[in-house]
Amino acid sequence: MTPRQIIGKIGLWLSVLVIVSPAILFFLWMLSLSLKFEVDNAAYPPVFFPDHIAWKNYADVLASNRFLTYFINSLVVTGSATVLALMVGVPAGYGIARMAAHKSAIVILIARITPGLSYLIPLFLLFQWLGLLGTLVPQIIIHLVVTVPIVIWIMIGYFETTPMELEEAALIDGAGRWQVFRHVALPIAKPGIAVAFILAVIFSWNNFVFGIVLAGRETRTLPVAVYNMISFDQLSWGPLAAAALIVTFPVLLLTVLAQRQIVAGLTAGAVKGG
Amino acid sequence: MSALTQSTPAAASTEAAPEKELRPPSYWPFVVPALVVVLAIIIFPWVFTIWMSLNEWKVGSPTTFVGFSNYLRLTSDPRFLEAVGHTLVYTVLSVVLPLILGTLSAVVFHQNFAGRGFLRGVFIMPMMATPVAIALVWTMMFHPQLGVLNYLLSLVGIPAQLWVFHPATVIPSLVLVETWQWTPLVMLIVLGGLAAIPTEPYESAQIDGASFWQVFRFITLPLIMPFLFIAGMIRMIDAVKSFDIIFAITQGGPGSASETINIYLYSVAFTYYDLGYGSAIAVVFFLLIVLLAAVMLYARQRMLWTEIASGA
Numbered sequence: 001m002t003p004r005q006i007i008g009k010i011g012l013w014l015s016v017l018v019i020v021s022p023a024i025l026f027f028l029w030m031l032s033l034s035l036k037f038e039v040d041n042a043a044y045p046p047v048f049f050p051d052h053i054a055w056k057n058y059a060d061v062l063a064s065n066r067f068l069t070y071f072i073n074s075l076v077v078t079g080s081a082t083v084l085a086l087m088v089g090v091p092a093g094y095g096i097a098r099m100a101a102h103k104s105a106i107v108i109l110i111a112r113i114t115p116g117l118s119y120l121i122p123l124f125l126l127f128q129w130l131g132l133l134g135t136l137v138p139q140i141i142i143h144l145v146v147t148v149p150i151v152i153w154i155m156i157g158y159f160e161t162t163p164m165e166l167e168e169a170a171l172i173d174g175a176g177r178w179q180v181f182r183h184v185a186l187p188i189a190k191p192g193i194a195v196a197f198i199l200a201v202i203f204s205w206n207n208f209v210f211g212i213v214l215a216g217r218e219t220r221t222l223p224v225a226v227y228n229m230i231s232f233d234q235l236s237w238g239p240l241a242a243a244a245l246i247v248t249f250p251v252l253l254l255t256v257l258a259q260r261q262i263v264a265g266l267t268a269g270a271v272k273g274g
Numbered sequence: 275m276s277a278l279t280q281s282t283p284a285a286a287s288t289e290a291a292p293e294k295e296l297r298p299p300s301y302w303p304f305v306v307p308a309l310v311v312v313l314a315i316i317i318f319p320w321v322f323t324i325w326m327s328l329n330e331w332k333v334g335s336p337t338t339f340v341g342f343s344n345y346l347r348l349t350s351d352p353r354f355l356e357a358v359g360h361t362l363v364y365t366v367l368s369v370v371l372p373l374i375l376g377t378l379s380a381v382v383f384h385q386n387f388a389g390r391g392f393l394r395g396v397f398i399m400p401m402m403a404t405p406v407a408i409a410l411v412w413t414m415m416f417h418p419q420l421g422v423l424n425y426l427l428s429l430v431g432i433p434a435q436l437w438v439f440h441p442a443t444v445i446p447s448l449v450l451v452e453t454w455q456w457t458p459l460v461m462l463i464v465l466g467g468l469a470a471i472p473t474e475p476y477e478s479a480q481i482d483g484a485s486f487w488q489v490f491r492f493i494t495l496p497l498i499m500p501f502l503f504i505a506g507m508i509r510m511i512d513a514v515k516s517f518d519i520i521f522a523i524t525q526g527g528p529g530s531a532s533e534t535i536n537i538y539l540y541s542v543a544f545t546y547y548d549l550g551y552g553s554a555i556a557v558v559f560f561l562l563i564v565l566l567a568a569v570m571l572y573a574r575q576r577m578l579w580t581e582i583a584s585g586a
Contacts, residue, residue: 092308123315259394
């Protein structure tokens with residue numbers, strides 16, 4: 001290596017360090033806050049590595065009986081909204097791609113532009129009339145506003161890239177449209193479905209605005225529960241940070257494990273104008 | 275990047291076209307369930323919102339048709355007008371800063387280095403993390419006495435700030451969080467653009483002895499312009515609607531110093547339960563987003579024409 005190349009290498013690594021450090025330092029600090037006792041969290045100058053690690057913060061959050069309820073609520077809402085979205089969105093993506101009905105994607109675009117709160121006002125009234133407030137059903141339904149467009153959008157893009165030859169062959173052999181979809185198109189589309197699934201799960205899990213309006217005391221999802229911890233129950237930083245980390249940990253894990261699918265899904269949506 | 279990014283609608287439609295003539299209606303059953311869902315949760319709320327905006331509609335009291343008076347009320351509502359101003363400032367900053375930083379990051383991530391995939395995963399963590407959870411930690415970091423940010427400032431000799439606790443610094447502080455959170459998305463989009471650039475211009479620039487800056491300014495930047503534009507558009511749509519971060523950190527405060535349209539809309543609809551007026555705000559808000567998008571499209575068009583004109 002010439003000196004010039006060495007300098008270039010060092011410069012590159014310094015730049016990499018600079019651009020990833022805001023993310024790394026933030027999450028390390030979050031971890032540090034969550035593992036410290038109040039004494040250390042209230043210390044100035046701040047303590048980065050505490051002498052005593054407060055595992056107790058996590059134990060307290062996990063042991064509170066409400067936490068389990070909220071965790072299950074989040075699982076039910078995100079799980080149902082994602083599964084329902086895949087059930088209607090994957091066939092729809094297939095149909096739209098095969099009919100080349102690109103104009104129908106405008107609805108998805110409008111859905112993307114519309115502020116989430118403007119769905120909430122009419123649907124809130126509707127759920128009230130139907131007497132559904134107080135159950136998880138309203139949240140499952142309204143999370144479809146998030147998950148369905150993601151799934152349809154990604155599946156249109158994916159089915160447009162899968163080859164038609166196999167499907168045509170199957171049709172000539174006398175298979176019905178549904179059989180072709182079920183046995184030919186669907187197996188090929190598995191990677192696309194995985195991308196749609198991951199993104200739908202993350203954006204539904206993270207959703208906050210629908211929950212603060214529609215969730216009652218028993219039906220809160222985790223993001224809403226954490227927000228309510230700030231306002232009412234907790235003022236000490238350790239348990240709060242621990243709760244925040246527990247809520248977002250599944251998503252962070254998924255991000256690092258499935259970063260390739262996430263990047264593909266996000267840029268597909270983005271480059272196509274999502 | 276996977277095949278997803280390389281999809282070509284044109285190719286797909288030429289393939290699908292003869293098929294379509296063969297048995298035109300047969301793909302409809304695949305779309306119908308989604309159509310029902312979209313009608314119920316997207317189209318119905320839209321139509322109903324417009325109808326509600328024409329009524330005096332408060333929870334617990336009878337509704338009366340009032341025509342456009344909710345909209346007229348908006349024009350003289352100082353809190354709404356102030357919120358529009360906050361939203362515009364917040365949006366412009368939250369588009370420009372991530373665009374600059376995201377482009378620089380993309381140039382770095384475009385290079386080859388060990389652990390690139392993993393570090394890219396780490397880099398995009400801020401935008402995938404649960405917004406409320408990170409807002410909570412930022413709130414602690416902004417704390418004037420115990421927060422780590424003032425400590426970091428003190429290390430370089432900058433006096434302590436009040437961050438989100440002072441009307442003058444609250445919006446820039448929230449923009450800091452928004453920028454931290456969404457620079458990765460700009461990076462990903464621009465990175466996709468960089469991957470699509472051919473290598474020839476760079477080779478000839480190297481032969482001509484162009485500097486790094488010249489190469490960036492005259493080759494890279496013009497070629498990634500379409501991607502920057504898309505990134506800017508998406509960023510604008512998201513920044514205008516930004517809710518979780520602002521609501522969880524300041525709830526629009528101190529006073530109403532960081533109250534954006536979306537936060538005000540929330541108060542009107544779900545604190546005062548004035549649903550008719552809230553619906554009018556929602557409609558105007560949507561139109562404002564469409565207008566901003568149109569302005570950006572127009573600016574892009576103008577830029578293209580001047581480029582062509584100056585090139586000729």
